[in-house]
Amino acid sequence: MKVVIIGGGAAGISTASNIRRFNEKIKITVISLEKQIAYSPCAIPYVLSGEVECFEDIVMHEPEDYLEKDIKIITNAEVFKITSDANKLKYRIKNQSGDVEKETSYDYMIIATGATSFIPHIEGTDLKGVFKLRTIEDGVKIKSYAEKCSKAVVVGAGLIGLETAYGLKEMGLDVAVTEMLPQIIPRSLDSDMAKIVQEYIEKKGIKTILGNPIEKIIGDEHVEKADFGEEIIATDMVIMATGIRPQIKLAKMAGCQIGRWAILVNEKMQTSVHNIYAVGDCVEVFDAITKQNTQSPLGTTAVRQGKIAAKNIVGMKAEFKPVLNAMVSKIGDLEFGAVGSTKAGAIHNGLEAIAGKSRALTKARYYPGAKRIDVKIICDLKGRIIGCQIIAEERVAERIDTMALAIARGVTCFELADMEFSYAPPLSMVIDPIILAAEDAWKKLRPLKKKNH
Amino acid sequence: MKVVIIGGGAAGISTASNIRRFNEKIKITVISLEKQIAYSPCAIPYVLSGEVECFEDIVMHEPEDYLEKDIKIITNAEVFKITSDANKLKYRIKNQSGDVEKETSYDYMIIATGATSFIPHIEGTDLKGVFKLRTIEDGVKIKSYAEKCSKAVVVGAGLIGLETAYGLKEMGLDVAVTEMLPQIIPRSLDSDMAKIVQEYIEKKGIKTILGNPIEKIIGDEHVEKADFGEEIIATDMVIMATGIRPQIKLAKMAGCQIGRWAILVNEKMQTSVHNIYAVGDCVEVFDAITKQNTQSPLGTTAVRQGKIAAKNIVGMKAEFKPVLNAMVSKIGDLEFGAVGSTKAGAIHNGLEAIAGKSRALTKARYYPGAKRIDVKIICDLKGRIIGCQIIAEERVAERIDTMALAIARGVTCFELADMEFSYAPPLSMVIDPIILAAEDAWKKLRPLKKKNH
Numbered sequence: 001m002k003v004v005i006i007g008g009g010a011a012g013i014s015t016a017s018n019i020r021r022f023n024e025k026i027k028i029t030v031i032s033l034e035k036q037i038a039y040s041p042c043a044i045p046y047v048l049s050g051e052v053e054c055f056e057d058i059v060m061h062e063p064e065d066y067l068e069k070d071i072k073i074i075t076n077a078e079v080f081k082i083t084s085d086a087n088k089l090k091y092r093i094k095n096q097s098g099d100v101e102k103e104t105s106y107d108y109m110i111i112a113t114g115a116t117s118f119i120p121h122i123e124g125t126d127l128k129g130v131f132k133l134r135t136i137e138d139g140v141k142i143k144s145y146a147e148k149c150s151k152a153v154v155v156g157a158g159l160i161g162l163e164t165a166y167g168l169k170e171m172g173l174d175v176a177v178t179e180m181l182p183q184i185i186p187r188s189l190d191s192d193m194a195k196i197v198q199e200y201i202e203k204k205g206i207k208t209i210l211g212n213p214i215e216k217i218i219g220d221e222h223v224e225k226a227d228f229g230e231e232i233i234a235t236d237m238v239i240m241a242t243g244i245r246p247q248i249k250l251a252k253m254a255g256c257q258i259g260r261w262a263i264l265v266n267e268k269m270q271t272s273v274h275n276i277y278a279v280g281d282c283v284e285v286f287d288a289i290t291k292q293n294t295q296s297p298l299g300t301t302a303v304r305q306g307k308i309a310a311k312n313i314v315g316m317k318a319e320f321k322p323v324l325n326a327m328v329s330k331i332g333d334l335e336f337g338a339v340g341s342t343k344a345g346a347i348h349n350g351l352e353a354i355a356g357k358s359r360a361l362t363k364a365r366y367y368p369g370a371k372r373i374d375v376k377i378i379c380d381l382k383g384r385i386i387g388c389q390i391i392a393e394e395r396v397a398e399r400i401d402t403m404a405l406a407i408a409r410g411v412t413c414f415e416l417a418d419m420e421f422s423y424a425p426p427l428s429m430v431i432d433p434i435i436l437a438a439e440d441a442w443k444k445l446r447p448l449k450k451k452n453h
Numbered sequence: 454m455k456v457v458i459i460g461g462g463a464a465g466i467s468t469a470s471n472i473r474r475f476n477e478k479i480k481i482t483v484i485s486l487e488k489q490i491a492y493s494p495c496a497i498p499y500v501l502s503g504e505v506e507c508f509e510d511i512v513m514h515e516p517e518d519y520l521e522k523d524i525k526i527i528t529n530a531e532v533f534k535i536t537s538d539a540n541k542l543k544y545r546i547k548n549q550s551g552d553v554e555k556e557t558s559y560d561y562m563i564i565a566t567g568a569t570s571f572i573p574h575i576e577g578t579d580l581k582g583v584f585k586l587r588t589i590e591d592g593v594k595i596k597s598y599a600e601k602c603s604k605a606v607v608v609g610a611g612l613i614g615l616e617t618a619y620g621l622k623e624m625g626l627d628v629a630v631t632e633m634l635p636q637i638i639p640r641s642l643d644s645d646m647a648k649i650v651q652e653y654i655e656k657k658g659i660k661t662i663l664g665n666p667i668e669k670i671i672g673d674e675h676v677e678k679a680d681f682g683e684e685i686i687a688t689d690m691v692i693m694a695t696g697i698r699p700q701i702k703l704a705k706m707a708g709c710q711i712g713r714w715a716i717l718v719n720e721k722m723q724t725s726v727h728n729i730y731a732v733g734d735c736v737e738v739f740d741a742i743t744k745q746n747t748q749s750p751l752g753t754t755a756v757r758q759g760k761i762a763a764k765n766i767v768g769m770k771a772e773f774k775p776v777l778n779a780m781v782s783k784i785g786d787l788e789f790g791a792v793g794s795t796k797a798g799a800i801h802n803g804l805e806a807i808a809g810k811s812r813a814l815t816k817a818r819y820y821p822g823a824k825r826i827d828v829k830i831i832c833d834l835k836g837r838i839i840g841c842q843i844i845a846e847e848r849v850a851e852r853i854d855t856m857a858l859a860i861a862r863g864v865t866c867f868e869l870a871d872m873e874f875s876y877a878p879p880l881s882m883v884i885d886p887i888i889l890a891a892e893d894a895w896k897k898l899r900p901l902k903k904k905n906h
Contacts, residue, residue, distance in 0.1 A: 010883065040817060043878040051879065057819040058878075299883050300876045308871070321871065328875040337875050364493060366510040397880040398851030401887075402858055404873045409862040418761070418774065420857045422781040422790050423753045425496040425511075426504065427850040430463065430752050434854075 001026045003313060004089065004104060006079050006250060007112030008032030009041070010299050011280025013061075014306025015110050016071050022314040029072045029104065031079055031091055036136050037063060042299055044139035045160065048146070048167025055136055055143075082109075082254040084273050108275050108313050111256070111263065112306070113247035115281035115297060119240050124217025129237040133164055134244070142239065146171050149236035153177075153226045155214050157184035159329050161241030162197075165206050166331045168239075175206050176233055178226075180213035188327055188338040190355070193376055193389045200334045209233075244297055246282045259284045261295050267319040269309035277313065279305040288322035288407070289341040289386045290349045296323045326404040328397040335396035339404045340387030343378045352381050354448075356413060356441025360433040362395050364425035375437040377403070383412035383445050388434075395427075399434060413441035454479045456766060457542065457557060459532050459703060460565030461485030462494070463752050464733025466514075467759025468563050469524050475767040482525045482557065484532055484544055489589050490516060495752055497592035498613065501599070501620025508589055508596075535562075535707040537726050561728050561766050564704050564716065565759070568697035568734040568750060577670025582690040586617055587697070595692065599624050602689035606630075606679045608667050610637035612782050614694030615650075618659050619784045621692075628659050629686055631679075633666035641780055641791040643808070646829055646842045653787045662686075697750055699735045712737045714748050720772040722762040730766065732758040741775035741860070742794040742839045743802045749776045779857040781850040788849035792857045793840030796831045805834050807901075809866060809894025813886035815848050817878035828890040830856070836865035836898050841887075848880075852887060866894035 003019060005012045008030050016028050030037065036059055043058040052058060063073035074093065081090035087107065093100045117132035119125050129149075131142050146152065146168055154165040157179035165177040179186070183194040184201075198208055209228055217238055218225040226233050246262035257264045257272035262284040269277045280302040287294040301323060311318035328337030346353040356377045363370035373392035379385050388403035390396045406416060416438035423430050456472060458465045461483050469481050483490070489512055496511040505511060516526035527546065534543035540560065546553045570585035572578050582602075584595050599605065599621055607618040610632035618630040632639070636647040637654075651661055662681055670691055671678040679686050699715035710717045710725035715737040722730045733755040740747040754776060764771035781790035799806040809830045816823035826845035832838050841856035843849045859869060869891035876883050 040819070040878060040883070042876070043817060043819065046820070046878055051821065052819055053821075058817075060818065298876070300874060303883050304871065304873070318871070321873075324873050326873045326875040328877045328880055330877055330879040335880060339873075339875065364496060364511075365513065366493070366496065366505060367499070368504065368506075395848070395851055397875050397877070398848055398855060400875040401885070402851060402855040404875070405855055405858050405862070405864070408872065409858070409864070411858070411862070418757065418771070419861065420757070420774075420777050420779045420792075421753060422779040422792065422850050422853040422857070423495070423751070424781045424783055424850070425493060425499055426783040427781055427788060430493070430756055432854070 001107045002105065003028050003108045003110065004106040005030045005110040005112055007114055007280065008034060008037030008073065008075065009112060009114050009280060009302065011114070011302035011306050012110065012112030013038045014303040015112060015279055015309050016066070017069070018307045018310030019313055020069050020071060022310060022316065026314070028070070029074065031074045031077045033078055034135060035075055037061070037073060037075060039136050040299070041134065041136070044133060044136065045163035045167040047139060048143055048164065049170040055140055058136070079250055082250055084254040084276060087275065108277065109254070110309060111251050111254070111271070111276060111278040111282060112280045113250055113282045115244035115246045117240060118243040118245045120214070120242055122214060122216050124219060124223070125240065127217055127219045127223050128221055129219070129223030130217060131237065131239050133160060133239055133241060145237060146173060149173055151235045152237045152239065153233055153235040154239045154241055156241035156243065157208070157210070158187060158241060158243070159185065159327065162201065162331055163329060164239055164241060166201065166204065169204060169206050176209055177201070177206055178209040178212065178214060178228060180211070182211035184208065184210065188342065189336070189389050190342045190344050190376065193374065193391060196374055196391050197331070197334065197336050201331060204332055244281065246295070248282060251278060251282065259293055261293065268312040269305050269320055270312065277309040279309050285320070286322040288324050289346070292349070294323070296325050298325065298327060300326070321408070324404050324407055326400055328400050333393045334391065335394065336391040337396045337400035338387070338389040339400050340385070340407045341378060342387055342389070346378060346386060351386070353378050353386065354381070354441060354444045356437045356439070356444060358433045358436035358440060360436055361429055362392055363427065364429060367425045373433045375433045377413060377434070377437045377441050379413045379441050379445065381445070381448060383414050383442070385411055385413055385416065402434065413438040413445065417442050454560045455558065456481050456561045456563065457559040458483045458563040458565055460567055460733065461487060461490030461526065461528065462565060462567050462733060462755065464567070464755035464759050465563065465565035466491045467756040468565060468732055468762050469519070470522070471760045471763030472766055473522050473524060475763060475769065479767070481523070482527065484527045484530045486531055487588060488528055490514070490526060490528060492589050493752070494587065494589070497586060497589065498616035498620040500592060501596055501617065502623040508593055511589070532703055535703055537707040537729060540728065561730065562707070563762060564707070564709070564724070564729060564731040564735060565733045566700035566703055566735045568699045570693065571696040571698045572693050573667070573695055575667060575669050577672060578693065580670055580672045580676050581674055582672070582676030583670060584690065584692050586613060586692055586694060598690060599626060602626055604688045605690045605692065606686055606688040607692045607694055609694035609696065610661070610663070611640060611694060611696070612638065612780065615654065615784055616782060617692055617694060619654065619657065622657060622659050629662055630654070630659055631662040631665065631667060631681060633664070635664040637661065637663065641795065642789070642842050643795045643797050643829065646827065646844060649827055649844050650784070650787065650789050654784060657785055697734065699748070701735055704731060704735065712746055714746065721765040722758055722773055723765065730762045732762050738773070739775040741777050742799070745802070747776070749778050751778065751780060753779070774861070777857050777860055779853055781853055786846045787844065788847065789844040790849045790853035791840070791842045792853050793838070793860045794831060795840055795842070799831060799839060804839070806831050806839060807834070807894060807897045809890045809892070809897060811886045811889035811893060813889055814882055815845055816880065817882060820878045826886045828886045830866060830887070830890045830894050832866045832894050832898065834898070834901060836867050836895070838864055838866055838869065855887065866891040866898065870895050
């Protein structure tokens with residue numbers, strides 16, 4: 001049996017490695033458009049900030065490493081033709097001496113083509129000094145360009161935008177981060193929680209411009225200014241962190257059904273073409289809370305989907321469960337994370353929801369170095385937890401994981417308030433901040449419950 | 454309505470505060486044997502180590518603070534007579550000018566008498582330089598005595614024993630910690646995991662003597678040697694961290710039924726006498742894994758039981774759920790935690806169990822400062838998780854909480870291996886160490902599953 005995987009990112013490599021883990025005989029070929037495979041794109045901003053020393057560090061494996069596992073990796077190669085009726089595809093390897101075209105066949109194909117940066121159609125995006133941030137090559141270009149600059153504007157205050165803004169600030173640039181919506185991290189945090197992160201990055205010296213979309217980039221050859229209508233900012237470079245678009249061209253060519261956002265797959269990660277699977281940023285997934293399809297462009301989702309696809313291809317049973325989009329980030333010393341729906345998102349999707357909040361400490365009150373922690377838990381009117389957001393200078397990520405499990409298992413805020421948590425003075429409070437937030441939610445739901453009886 | 458609470462520790466104070474939180478009218482009196490109430494006994498070793506500056510810091514509230522909440526606190530007072538038929542009790546306040554006897558009545562009484570140190574009946578425990586560690590007064594005595602010593606032996610390598618040994622080592626003493634069982638932390642960790650903690654404390658310069666019970670303490674007035682049969686150690690002081698005994702004398706006097714270990718209560722925390730409740734270290738609880746009664750002498754258990762008792766007394770519904778004994782500790786830079794049953798404990802209780810393990814990192818491999826993390830997950834033969842142990846120099850406590858929730862909600866290792874975890878390079882690995890351990894368990898169960906089909 002022969003499997004061809006298109007794409008050498010987290011999703012493609014996870015699929016390849018997992019197939020090999022479960023089956024030693026299947027022939028596996030990965031065809032990658034990029035020169036580097038198996039690197040961690042999430043880490044690019046941390047190279048800018050200097051927290052990770054260099055781009056070489058974030059490349060986990062070289063193509064040759066996979067030969068040991070008998071996985072063939074073809075880099076710098078573009079698939080340009082798929083004939084799914086015949087189970088064949090053609091690709092072009094780009095060499096310095098010229099391109100070489102090749103053809104191959106497959107029993108199963110996995111589309112792991114990922115996504116590309118979405119750049120809005122505004123004037124000036126073709127100027128020198130305008131960058132997208134998606135691949136390691138983008139990172140290298142931004143870093144070397146930034147070294148000669150003193151000012152930068154990052155358009156888009158999602159995770160990547162903020163992390164990049166912080167990275168450039170740490171490089172010594174004057175940085176403004178801008179967002180067309182009136183808050184930062186609009187996808188994952190409610191505005192009250194986003195405000196806490198905003199205050200932190202402003203204290204770090206990063207300017208924020210919210211509620212103003214970029215109208216054009218001004219300059220003569222090089223970027224000179226970014227125009228936000230009401231405000232025009234002089235800058236040497238502009239990073240467009242304005243979202244992504246799933247790469248679905250090849251899937252379409254193969255005859256795979258496309259959904260609202262991306263490639264449609266079933267819970268086995270199988271497309272509408274029976275022997276073609278798709279994984280990673282190029283597919284759409286089912287949202288556990290809204291019960292609608294959504295995107296989940298996260299490294300963890302890609303890795304998990306690769307495992308599910310691999311298991312099904314080798315003949316084991318496995319289903320990819322609806323996503324909660326658990327995420328976490330670290331900017332400077334601040335960690336923030338979220339899982340499930342925001343309160344605003346729930347209401348936007350027609351769900352009635354309340355929120356319980358706590359502001360507490362990460363250690364016993366008297367223990368030196370205790371940090372402030374903010375927790376927000378979102379529940380439906382029956383008390384079932386549908387979302388959570390946490391911000392603190394330590395110990396956020398694993399609390400998000402606890403809440404991801406709580407949501408996945410249908411835990412209510414009433415149950416959570418009585419749950420067992422571990423405790424030691426240097427590590428936690430005797431009543432966990434999560435319990436305090438659950439009790440706050442419980443207090444708000446009690447009168448509603450009584451009214452309904 | 455009038456409630457009298459006997460005991461001013463975490464359990465008693467939690468009951469008092471929660472009753473007040475839910476009801477403003479009930480008269481609440483707390484009678485405490487100790488001078489200090491509402492302090493954190495778990496923090497005493499951290500005062501010895503110098504991580505917390507002084508004993509005053511770990512006193513959360515003074516008796517006067519409770520007057521604001523209209524809770525009356527009577528300290529230095531010993532209840533010596535309970536007439537439960539008449540709902541009356543007598544107590545003796547110890548003043549410098551002499552004792553004063555008083556009588557009071559109650560509608561509800563809460564017994565929160567805690568536990569005392571268990572000291573084995575061996576020769577020499579009455580020598581000067583032999584200490585127990587239970588109350589803040591014990592802590593003060595140990596610290597001032599240790600300041601004049603150069604060598605200490607801690608008998609008992611449970612949590613308190615180890616934390617105290619580390620505290621004394623940090624004070625500059627030569628310290629040996631001893632355990633009659635062949636491993637440290639025998640209650641919470643399997644021997645393979647305990648070994649990791651043992652290596653750490655030995656690297657910190659603490660000597661361990663395992664598998665040897667103390668036979669006698671030798672000295673003429675002052676401690677001079679501790680005799681372990683095969684080994685005799687010269688020492689200036691001996692700390693007996695040899696376990697606790699629930700204080701059940703008053704409960705017996707009140708006619709409350711006693712179980713195998715301590716006071717019997719139902720899920721409302723009510724004793725066999727309908728208007729007497731009991732909470733904290735003096736009660737026995739139901740173990741979620743072994744389905745047998747057990748002890749749960751943890752601050753978190755005490756606080757949670759106080760809340761349950763309070764809710765029931767004010768007329769709200771609440772049940773104390775079977776315990777998993779989630780615990781965590783920090784010694785130096787090492788965190789270790791456990792929840793549910795050990796593998797050895799499961800087998801001892803007649804449960805068939807397997808274990809999955811992982812040794813991984815706390816951050817992305819390339820991210821500076823990533824620490825080693827060890828995870829062990831224990832499952833029954835159907836894959837249901839019944840225990841977990843984690844050791845690392847960071848990020849252990851919240852992972853234990855995640856696993857506590859997983860066990861409480863009946864999650865299997867198969868489900869856990871496909872669970873959603875959050876990820877960012879500075880905070881976690883793209884595949885969480887918990888998932889790796891769950892997959893290891895899954896790998897061991899697969900052949901067993903097949904065999905049964």
